[in-house]
Amino acid sequence: MSLLRKVVFLQRKLQLIPPGSSLLVAFSGGADSVALVLALLELKGFIGWKRILLMHVNHMIRGGEAERDELFCREFAQRHQLPLLVERIDIPSIAEKKKENLESIAREERYRLLREVKDREGLDLIVTAHHLNDLVETVLLWLVRGCGTEGLMGFDEREGDVVRPLFLVKKEEIVAFVKGKGESWVEDSTNMDVGYARNRIRHRVIPELKKINPSFEENFLRLRALLKDEDSYLREKTKEALALVQQEGRKAFLKLHPALQRRVVMEIYGVRNFRLVEQIINSIKKGEELKTAQYRIS
């Protein structure tokens, strides 16, 4: 399936971006976001979207390269007659102050800004260029760093006001699509640095896995669909269990299946750490009452 067909398929299946929507597109100038904008432009009239606004965030991390990227984005937007907002944030200083790593601060600040602009401009949705390879990389990263079952599902096509039309598209299809349009993009030089865990997964791990099975990513999507369904069922059952525990307390909790006990504790106590969840379950088994009072079922 071609890139555009995959975007249309997802659009039809989930009504991902309803007709009449106004969109704020996160635009870095990389191949992914160039492909995203080109695809959106091609489908804009067909689906009937109202407005497309690009936003480029200059994180001021990569000095001269960041200036080059900003220029590329300005030129690209002008050529396609698209409005572009450029925001600059001094990520290194914020990271220094908050003592957190650049990557996560950059992501946090980027989404904060996108949301701010979206609200200010009265737009409906934030559109990002996340694609199937990003998904597989994210899941492998979670798997390696340690996660619960939700980590195996990575991110979704739609999360609140963020939508990802390239969700089903592979990187190789993105590159081919952009090249086929005669367009270019800017390459982030840190993308090749395997000192970053994600790049190690991308450049060292996934190519080996694809030698074993070239359609590894598609297979993962199928497995993910199973996991999603089972998770949705388990959430339903957890909700029922929560209501019961809310009414009847500890006694009802002890009768639950261990899988539901774990999910109920995660909900009520707001913890995700495996050991902590086990500790809480053990203390309830030993006689402690559940802290249901502070918890409201939504």
Next chain:
Amino acid sequence: MSLLRKVVFLQRKLQLIPPGSSLLVAFSGGADSVALVLALLELKGFIGWKRILLMHVNHMIRGGEAERDELFCREFAQRHQLPLLVERIDIPSIAEKKKENLESIAREERYRLLREVKDREGLDLIVTAHHLNDLVETVLLWLVRGCGTEGLMGFDEREGDVVRPLFLVKKEEIVAFVKGKGESWVEDSTNMDVGYARNRIRHRVIPELKKINPSFEENFLRLRALLKDEDSYLREKTKEALALVQQEGRKAFLKLHPALQRRVVMEIYGVRNFRLVEQIINSIKKGEELKTAQYRIS
């Protein structure tokens, strides 16, 4: 935790090999099975196992190297005063006849032989040297080749009459344990051939993942525990759903959550293929009755 402590921990948790048991140990002469036998010997009196019999299968795949391995096993068994059975099977000829790959035929034939000897000698359990790295490799292999949720769990500590006391032990701990005992082992030269998918995972993929997180294997074990619990709950619910569908047919099936519909179809029709399951569900939705007649609930 040391290797022996991990074996004892598992033994206590699951009563993996009950006192008084007679054991048939699959013994290749590789580091894993050498560690297994040394650990079993050390715990034999402590736990009170009755009898340990080693069995070496010469698959006649690797010519001179297979002879060397057989000799090593004979010498090892003699030195430790353990009875050893050696069986030879001409795997290449069988694979040629059955048109299947060597690896899977070898595994199949090895288990068939082990079971035969176990029954003939009146032994209780087959003991294999599978360890934590094997588990992680198996799961990654399934993930890459495409699997359902059961693939994510790999193999179990106990499956029928097969037990795996080294389930929690990492390869590095095995090597250190064997060296610490002043023992040696034979190395299968094909283990280094990354033409085999498993070796590619072992030598190219996992070392990269461990650079990101050295305790990646332990984290996986935790995730696996969650998956196991949720799977056990889903099996319980599937059983209930099956009984209902058995009684009330299609109407009850249509009311089930999609996750249960899928599991019910897999049970009744004995299929695991994702697309096939979807097809069957669709045809039932379109009006076809379920083939519950041929199905017996166990």
